[in-house]
Amino acid sequence: MKALEQQQEQSDDRLEQKAKLSYPEEIIEEIFSRLPVKSILRFRSLSKPWVSIISGPRFTKLQITRATRTALFISARDRSNGDRHLFSGSLDGGAVTHLMTIGTSYCPEDTEAEHLNGLVCFTYGDLFHDDNITLVLNPSTHKFFKLPDRVSDNYIASNLFGFDESRNEHKVLNISQSFEDSDTIEIMIFSLSNYSWRKIDVDLPVNVSLNVSRHRWYYSGGSVCVNSTVHLMLRDPLEILAFDLRTEKFCTVKIPSDAVPQDTLHPCTRFIKINGLLGIVSHDRVEESNEMHIWILQDYEKRVWVKETIRFPGSWIKMGRPFPLDSGNTDEIMFSPSVLSEDLFEVPIYDMKSRCFKSIQLTLDRQFVWPEAVELEEIKCYVESLIPLQNQQNDTYLRF
Amino acid sequence: MSFSKTIMLRNYDGETFVVDEVVAVEPQTIEHMIEDGCANTSIPLPNITSKILSKVIEHCKKHVETPNSNEKDAKADLKSFDFDFVKADQGTLFDLILAVNYLNIKGLLDLIYQTIADMIKGKTPEEEEEMRRVNAWVFSCFVGVTCLYFKSKKI
Numbered sequence: 001m002k003a004l005e006q007q008q009e010q011s012d013d014r015l016e017q018k019a020k021l022s023y024p025e026e027i028i029e030e031i032f033s034r035l036p037v038k039s040i041l042r043f044r045s046l047s048k049p050w051v052s053i054i055s056g057p058r059f060t061k062l063q064i065t066r067a068t069r070t071a072l073f074i075s076a077r078d079r080s081n082g083d084r085h086l087f088s089g090s091l092d093g094g095a096v097t098h099l100m101t102i103g104t105s106y107c108p109e110d111t112e113a114e115h116l117n118g119l120v121c122f123t124y125g126d127l128f129h130d131d132n133i134t135l136v137l138n139p140s141t142h143k144f145f146k147l148p149d150r151v152s153d154n155y156i157a158s159n160l161f162g163f164d165e166s167r168n169e170h171k172v173l174n175i176s177q178s179f180e181d182s183d184t185i186e187i188m189i190f191s192l193s194n195y196s197w198r199k200i201d202v203d204l205p206v207n208v209s210l211n212v213s214r215h216r217w218y219y220s221g222g223s224v225c226v227n228s229t230v231h232l233m234l235r236d237p238l239e240i241l242a243f244d245l246r247t248e249k250f251c252t253v254k255i256p257s258d259a260v261p262q263d264t265l266h267p268c269t270r271f272i273k274i275n276g277l278l279g280i281v282s283h284d285r286v287e288e289s290n291e292m293h294i295w296i297l298q299d300y301e302k303r304v305w306v307k308e309t310i311r312f313p314g315s316w317i318k319m320g321r322p323f324p325l326d327s328g329n330t331d332e333i334m335f336s337p338s339v340l341s342e343d344l345f346e347v348p349i350y351d352m353k354s355r356c357f358k359s360i361q362l363t364l365d366r367q368f369v370w371p372e373a374v375e376l377e378e379i380k381c382y383v384e385s386l387i388p389l390q391n392q393q394n395d396t397y398l399r400f
Numbered sequence: 401m402s403f404s405k406t407i408m409l410r411n412y413d414g415e416t417f418v419v420d421e422v423v424a425v426e427p428q429t430i431e432h433m434i435e436d437g438c439a440n441t442s443i444p445l446p447n448i449t450s451k452i453l454s455k456v457i458e459h460c461k462k463h464v465e466t467p468n469s470n471e472k473d474a475k476a477d478l479k480s481f482d483f484d485f486v487k488a489d490q491g492t493l494f495d496l497i498l499a500v501n502y503l504n505i506k507g508l509l510d511l512i513y514q515t516i517a518d519m520i521k522g523k524t525p526e527e528e529e530e531m532r533r534v535n536a537w538v539f540s541c542f543v544g545v546t547c548l549y550f551k552s553k554k555i
Contacts, residue, residue, distance in 0.1 A: 024501070026501075027497055027498075027501055027513075030509075030513045031513050031516050031517050031520075032517075034513055034514055034517035035517050035520070035521045036521060039520075039521040
């Protein structure tokens, strides 16, 4: 017994000795950057030297380059009063964490969520109203920032999220069209490095038509940013409008002829980002064929598209008409959820390598569940990060 | 059998290790020393003990010897080697970190960093509180706190 005790003491002493050595900061940084953000935030409160390491911009950058941890950003609508609840969840399923609830005086139909490099941009509001609300959130730290309103009335506007790789900053692109003079559009850019709007002077490509009878000249319902370029789907011609945040210029990208929807009354194309590449989903005739096609722009410079066909294991209608929303881990595509019970949702996930579906289950806290009133809307995958937001707030209930 | 060049590494304890050049250049620090012509007699590594140096050499050897193919077997073999490699006691892991950081062996560094991160994440608030209560004085020292995690794990 004594020998063992002695041994234990000796190794304890050695550990104490090691404790007196000082380790280079870079080692501490490297270890911490591999932890989940939740752990990092907890460690921050344990020692002063660690606070300065973790709070530094160098560490924030390091953490996001290591970033392999993706999580789910979920928005749900309460149909009884129009409130939107925002949650974060895990790609392994389980209970979701409430981030915040937004209430407005009107009950808007449209919300959009776009995530880029650790931040999520959530737009809430009727896209034909003046007063839509755009929030930029970091779901990992539970902080958010509300974009200041642009000063303009009588405009139809959209806020589109982007990331400029050349300046390493998040930006929001605002495109507005005047109600009165539909030939003019205004472009403004909000940069998250200086937190201000800046108007820019740029022309649309010549063939883009701004006057599409009774409709907006581009499809609402998602924009995607890849290669520092924000992409929108134009109505006429049916092409992609691309705005490069680095050069601040527009150009167009043609979509493959197969991708043009056959049903011209209700054309259904939607953007999705897969493995960091731009994708277009078409669900032409999915009900009949139980197959959905996604065209992925594999080579952006050379405009080479690759078609991915997803075969549903059974009737697509019976599965609840799932629609692809985002890609989580590499080669995985997340589809829209179906309700299993009041507080239990199932999210189908398609693996592009094995060509199989699996599903994860998410549960909502009982306080958010009213029978048949809560509906999951957006589900997007975001990368965990420590990116700070200026003037950040962390209220959990917002009323506008 | 071809005669491959060997390099002599002389360490903290005065011991000399003879390794094939192809293994010796896994650590970038040594590769640069050789390129700069500092390796005429032997390469001095005064801050690394024999125990740690032999472990490092073992790892470099294994990775150099395993063919760099995408074959499942080769990959699985390496993976299981790495898994066993980091099963060392925590004191050894910390010594390894300093040595591997100095020697600059990227693959091995990643492996050890990830191993330590996996060890310290997910502590419950109770474990953290216990740790805080027992050793308030070490908070001024970087490693003290981390060692404490491992100490409490032994209990």
